[in-house]
Amino acid sequence: MSQTVHHGGAWKVAFADFVTALMALFIVLWLVGQSPETKAAVAAYFNNPSIFPGEGRGFLSQDGAIQLHEQLHEIEVRRAAQGGGDENQQTGTTSELQQLEQEFLLDSAKQIENALESSATLSEFDGQVSVEMTAEGLRIQVHDEEMRPLFASGSDQVTPETQELLTAIAHVLADMPNPIVVEGHTDSRPFQSGDKTNWELSAERANAARKILEANGIDPTRVTRVVGYADRNLLEPDRPFSTRNRRISFIVRYQNGNH
Numbered sequence: 001m002s003q004t005v006h007h008g009g010a011w012k013v014a015f016a017d018f019v020t021a022l023m024a025l026f027i028v029l030w031l032v033g034q035s036p037e038t039k040a041a042v043a044a045y046f047n048n049p050s051i052f053p054g055e056g057r058g059f060l061s062q063d064g065a066i067q068l069h070e071q072l073h074e075i076e077v078r079r080a081a082q083g084g085g086d087e088n089q090q091t092g093t094t095s096e097l098q099q100l101e102q103e104f105l106l107d108s109a110k111q112i113e114n115a116l117e118s119s120a121t122l123s124e125f126d127g128q129v130s131v132e133m134t135a136e137g138l139r140i141q142v143h144d145e146e147m148r149p150l151f152a153s154g155s156d157q158v159t160p161e162t163q164e165l166l167t168a169i170a171h172v173l174a175d176m177p178n179p180i181v182v183e184g185h186t187d188s189r190p191f192q193s194g195d196k197t198n199w200e201l202s203a204e205r206a207n208a209a210r211k212i213l214e215a216n217g218i219d220p221t222r223v224t225r226v227v228g229y230a231d232r233n234l235l236e237p238d239r240p241f242s243t244r245n246r247r248i249s250f251i252v253r254y255q256n257g258n259h
Contacts, residue, residue: 142165143248154193178222178252179255199230202228206228
């Protein structure tokens with residue numbers, strides 16, 4: 001009578017362990033040759049692997065903001081000290097700085113998201129706040145909805161709810177050193193009040209938003225530009241009269257101008 005011999009799968013487990021150990025060895029060898037800044041960035045990633053979604057301590061929590069500020073400063077000093085040195089080394093340092101700063105800005109976006117979720121009043125703005133990374137930095141936009149305007153009609157007077165929302169945003173941005181640009185935008189509905197047009201209205205609303213930021217911890221020297229665009233930069237170009245075109249934008253600019 002024939003007998004079938006079943007081979008065990010223990011070798012597969014052993015082989016998988018061997019491959020895992022080999023990968024770990026390669027990672028260690030790679031890290032040994034990296035700069036201290038890169039090692040710190042890798043360590044920060046594994047301490048908080050998800051910078052934007054999910055849970056994690058993040059860079060801005062408690063003393064994390066100070067720690068990252070110092071780390072960014074150290075990299076900037078290192079890059080300046082390199083001067084005309086090795087081009088590859090300078091490029092590597094710049095890349096490390098860019099990556100850290102982008103993570104820093106993304107963590108700010110996460111904190112704003114948390115602020116919206118943790119407040120009954122601010123949660124009503126769900127869908128009215130958008131955050132995106134651009135070539136300039138982190139862009140935070142707050143736009144009107146039909147039943148929830150940011151300002152009184154034809155005025156730069158914010159609603160109480162808008163005041164609370166902009167205050168919450170200011171408290172997050174106050175922990176950062178980055179320059180800030182404030183923009184005001186309108187829709188394409190003609191607006192005329194005396195000698196005031198959409199140009200004046202958008203600029204006055206941007207300036208009102210600036211005042212709220214500065215009243216809630218933002219160093220005035222960080223605000224580098226306040227500008228009104230009227231309806232020249234529509235959020236929904238195919239719907240020029242959409243309420244979403246009426247908005248305030250905050251651009252938290254990169255400190256490193258090479259982005």
